Amino acid sequence: MKNKYDYPRPQLYRESFQSLDGEWLLNQQTIQVPYPPQAPLSCYQGEIGEHLHYQKTFILDDHMLGKEKSIHLHFGAVDQIAKVYINHQCVGEHQGGYLPFWSDITSFIQDGENLLEVQVTDQLSDLYPYGKQKKKSGGMWYTPVSGIWQSVWLEAVQSHYIQDLKITPSLDQIHLHIETTADYYQVSIVADELFLKETFHDKDIDINIPSSYRHLWTTENPYLYRIFIDTDNDHVESYFALRTVEVKNQDILLNGKPIFIHGVLDQGYFHDGLYLPHQMDEYEKDILRMKELGFNCLRKHIKVEPEAFYFACDQLGMLVIQDHVNNGQYHYIRDTVLPNLGFKYRLDHVRGKQLQKYIFQKHMLDTLKHLYNHPCIIGYTIFNEGWGQIQADNMYQLCQDYDSSRFYDATSGWFHQKLSDVQSEHVYFRNKVLKNKQNRPILLSECGGYTRIVDQHVYSSRHYGYGTTHSEEELTDQMIKMYEEMVLPSIDHGLCGCIYTQLSDIEDEINGLYTYDRQVCKVNKQRLLKLQKQIQKTFEEKKRI
Numbered sequence: 001m002k003n004k005y006d007y008p009r010p011q012l013y014r015e016s017f018q019s020l021d022g023e024w025l026l027n028q029q030t031i032q033v034p035y036p037p038q039a040p041l042s043c044y045q046g047e048i049g050e051h052l053h054y055q056k057t058f059i060l061d062d063h064m065l066g067k068e069k070s071i072h073l074h075f076g077a078v079d080q081i082a083k084v085y086i087n088h089q090c091v092g093e094h095q096g097g098y099l100p101f102w103s104d105i106t107s108f109i110q111d112g113e114n115l116l117e118v119q120v121t122d123q124l125s126d127l128y129p130y131g132k133q134k135k136k137s138g139g140m141w142y143t144p145v146s147g148i149w150q151s152v153w154l155e156a157v158q159s160h161y162i163q164d165l166k167i168t169p170s171l172d173q174i175h176l177h178i179e180t181t182a183d184y185y186q187v188s189i190v191a192d193e194l195f196l197k198e199t200f201h202d203k204d205i206d207i208n209i210p211s212s213y214r215h216l217w218t219t220e221n222p223y224l225y226r227i228f229i230d231t232d233n234d235h236v237e238s239y240f241a242l243r244t245v246e247v248k249n250q251d252i253l254l255n256g257k258p259i260f261i262h263g264v265l266d267q268g269y270f271h272d273g274l275y276l277p278h279q280m281d282e283y284e285k286d287i288l289r290m291k292e293l294g295f296n297c298l299r300k301h302i303k304v305e306p307e308a309f310y311f312a313c314d315q316l317g318m319l320v321i322q323d324h325v326n327n328g329q330y331h332y333i334r335d336t337v338l339p340n341l342g343f344k345y346r347l348d349h350v351r352g353k354q355l356q357k358y359i360f361q362k363h364m365l366d367t368l369k370h371l372y373n374h375p376c377i378i379g380y381t382i383f384n385e386g387w388g389q390i391q392a393d394n395m396y397q398l399c400q401d402y403d404s405s406r407f408y409d410a411t412s413g414w415f416h417q418k419l420s421d422v423q424s425e426h427v428y429f430r431n432k433v434l435k436n437k438q439n440r441p442i443l444l445s446e447c448g449g450y451t452r453i454v455d456q457h458v459y460s461s462r463h464y465g466y467g468t469t470h471s472e473e474e475l476t477d478q479m480i481k482m483y484e485e486m487v488l489p490s491i492d493h494g495l496c497g498c499i500y501t502q503l504s505d506i507e508d509e510i511n512g513l514y515t516y517d518r519q520v521c522k523v524n525k526q527r528l529l530k531l532q533k534q535i536q537k538t539f540e541e542k543k544r545i
Contacts, residue, residue, distance in 0.1 A: 005280030005308040008076055008151040009100075011373050012165060013237040016069075016156035018061050020116070025055040026147070033152060034076065036145040039274040052147045054118040060109070060154070068233070069156040071109060074102040076150025076306055078120060080128045085117040096128050096359070098304040098325050099366055100150070122146040126388070127356055129325035129363050131302040132267060139464045142267075142507050145275045150306050158233040165229070167240045167373050168405065171216060171255060173208045174240055182231035190226040191215065209242060216255050217241030217375050219296045222317030224375075241314065241375035247407050247421045250441050250494045251543070254319075254378065260539040261319065261497025262532055263297030264290050264513065265446060268305055269506045271459070271516040280308040282518075286503060287318045289514060293525055294532025299445065299499045302326060302384060304367060313376035321409070321445075321499070322371060323381040324364050328356050328388025335386040340428070344414035348389045357390050364395060368403050379407040381445070385426065386415040393419040412445045422496075428466045431485040434495055441496040444487065449501040449511040450478045452522050457515035458505070465511035466501070476524040480531055487535065491542050 007013055024033045029046035031037060037044040037052070064071065073084065079097025083090060087110060092103035124135055124144055134141035160182035168175040178185060180203070187205075189196040191213040215223035224239045243255055251258040266286070270277045277283065283305070290298065297319035300309075304325060313320050334346075364382070371377055382396060383389040389411065396410040396419040410419055413426035416438075423438040426446040434442050451465030452475045469475040479500070487498050504512035513523055539545075 005283065005311065008074070008153055008307065010307055010311040011238050012162070014155055014157070014235070016064060018058075018064055018154040020056060020058055020152040020154065024148075027053055033148050034150050035273050035276055036079075036147060036149040038143050038145060039272065039276070041273045041276075041278060048146055050121060050123045052118075052120040052122065054116075054120065054148060056116045056152075057113050058116060058154075059113055064154065064156040066156070066158075068158050070104055070106045070158070072102050072155050072157060073105045073116070074100060074151075074153050074155065075118075075148065076100050076152070077304075078118065078148050078150075079122055079145055080125065080130075081121040083119045085115075085119070087115050088117075096363055097122070097145075097149075098129055098131075099363065099370055118148065120147045126327055126329055127359055129327045129360070131325045138462060138508055140509055142269060143274060149275045160231040161234040162229055162231065162236045165236075165238055165373065167227075167238070169240055169242050169244070169375065171242055171244055172211075172214060173206055174242075175204070175206050177204050178229065179203070180231060180234075182234075184231070186230045188228040188230075190228075214242065217243040217317070218255065219317040219319060222315060222375075224314060238373070239314070240373065243375050245378045245406050247441060250436065250439065250496070252378075252407060252422075252441050252496050258496070258539075258543045258545065260491075260535060261297045261321070261443070261499070262295050262535060263299055263319070263321065263497060263499040264295050265301050265499050265502035266290075266298040267301045267502060267506055268303045268309070269504075269516075275303070276306070280306070281312075283309040283312045284316065285518070287312055287316050289518070289521070290503060291316070291318065293513065293521075293523070293528045295500075297321060297378075297497070297499070298503070299323065299381070301502075302387075304370070310371060310374040310376055314374055318376060319378050320374075320376045321379045321381060322367075322377050323384060323412075324360075324367060326384065326388040327360050327363075328390065330387045339385065339414040344416075346386070346415050348386075348392055348415060348417060356388070360388065360390065361395065361398065365398065365402055368399060372403060377406060379409060379421075381409045381412045381424075383411050383415075385413040386411075389415055392417045396420060409443060409445060423494075427486065428501075431482050433486065434490040434493055436494040440494075442490065442494045444490070444495060444498040446499055446501050447486070448479060448482055450475055451510045453510055454515050454520050454522060457517055457520055458510060459507045459516055462508045463510050464508045472522060472524055475522055476527050479523065480527065483531055483535065488538050491535075491538050 031044040035042035083093040086108040094101040133144040137143045163179040166177040246253040299321040302323045392410045407421040409424045412424045422443040423440045424445045449466035452469045504514040505516040
């Protein structure tokens with residue numbers, strides 16, 4: 001592997017791995033997978049319609065061969081509907097463009113060369129999650145992404161392989177759930193040294209961490225334990241952290257202590273790869289850029305990333321509030337104009353079609369399962385600004401029932417119903433002191449969005465944002481003014497977090513802290529670091545930390 005982020009499933013690492021990324025055919029034209037065909041990095045020159053036909057020939061590597069081995073074919077994500085064929089035989093299909101899926105292809109492969117085909121339909125149907133994609137991009141809507149946009153890979157497993165892990169941490173132990181057909185398995189855990197090596201038979205076990213090896217995961221010290229699991233014919237590697245998240249007394253607690261979420265909206269777009277960076281370590285660079293500005297959290301906005309992103313956040317101590325990806329319809333007047341004029345309440349329990357509800361609910365729960373083990377994720381956004389919102393209270397309860405170890409912002413911005421862990425507000429165009437209306441922690445989940453054009457680093461002549469500035473000094477002044485007039489005084493009323501819009505420019509939207517190509521930081525780093533210290537001091541004085 002080129003670097004530590006290139007393995008597509010870091011939470012369940014297995015050496016029997018063969019990447020199928022690289023040159024494919026798409027509609028008989030060459031394309032570089034996994035970049036989507038709309039992205040410059042894909043090098044695709046053909047037409048992009050609603051139906052895409054991918055082809056790839058492959059030969060199994062020597063280490064993948066063996067009579068006792070089964071071959072699994074994995075896709076990180078394919079947007080929106082995919083049917084997969086091996087040697088002209090259908091081996092699986094999947095709906096939805098943001099989550100991984102796999103097929104057992106053992107009985108379909110042959111000696112020597114094999115033909116892999118993927119038939120994709122992407123009509124950008126609002127039945128399926130689509131996020132910020134739009135056929136006609138512009139403003140806050142971006143170039144759509146079609147087809148394969150995450151890694152494709154093979155793995156070889158044997159009969160008693162580890163199918164899945166679910167790790168639930170506390171401050172002094174973990175609960176481990178293992179899915180395997182093996183009668184027994186061995187668990188080894190490494191901190192600074194190997195301190196546990198034990199054989200178990202039960203699929204659910206509790207493992208206490210001795211006090212001398214106990215290290216809590218924090219943003220300053222993101223300590224990760226390595227864990228190895230062996231059966232009689234399988235070996236996998238993973239990692240975990242000791243950390244807890246709670247909502248208590250109008251506070252969000254990390255490891256039992258109040259924390260102020262000083263965050264940035266991160267939409268995960270890149271100028272050359274759209275949904276995917278040039279290299280997976282670009283995620284690490286984005287995280288470090290935000291840490292250099294004093295931020296401790298990314299709100300991953302209406303997109304599920306490749307696992308490399310969450311792995312990097314786990315390693316570097318960057319908190320994540322993960323948005324669920326919306327389906328359903330967006331109405332500009334109803335969902336944007338009227339709420340910004342003060343009309344922020346609307347019942348949602350009678351809205352939406354049953355199929356839309358079913359698809360969103362399934363994707364929501366599958367997302368929780370997929371990302372469960374990542375300690376960086378402290379909370380989830382269920383609905384954003386009413387987009388596709390349907391039965392938010394019901395969705396909140398389903399999330400809590402599956403995973404109560406995080407907080408849930410059920411309705412980010414407006415159209416609040418009865419249930420949520422935070423009072424979530426979006427404020428643009430003005431600064432105001434927020435008041436606690438719901439006896440919950442206040443989360444200013446979007447704000448700012450001030451624009452600044454950097455010549456030779458803009459996407460188009462069309463510009464979009466929430467207030468114009470013309471220099472590094474002016475943009476920094478506006479940001480600090482917003483924090484001083486709105487964020488700092490709101491801490492006295494229960495504000496526990498603020499998410500600034502946004503990490504980088506994206507296409508027409510030029511309100512990033514960095515340019516779209518990440519070449520220019522548009523604000524003064526030293527002044528923002530000083531601001532962060534002021535925010536933390538105010539918060540600690542309020543909480544008497």
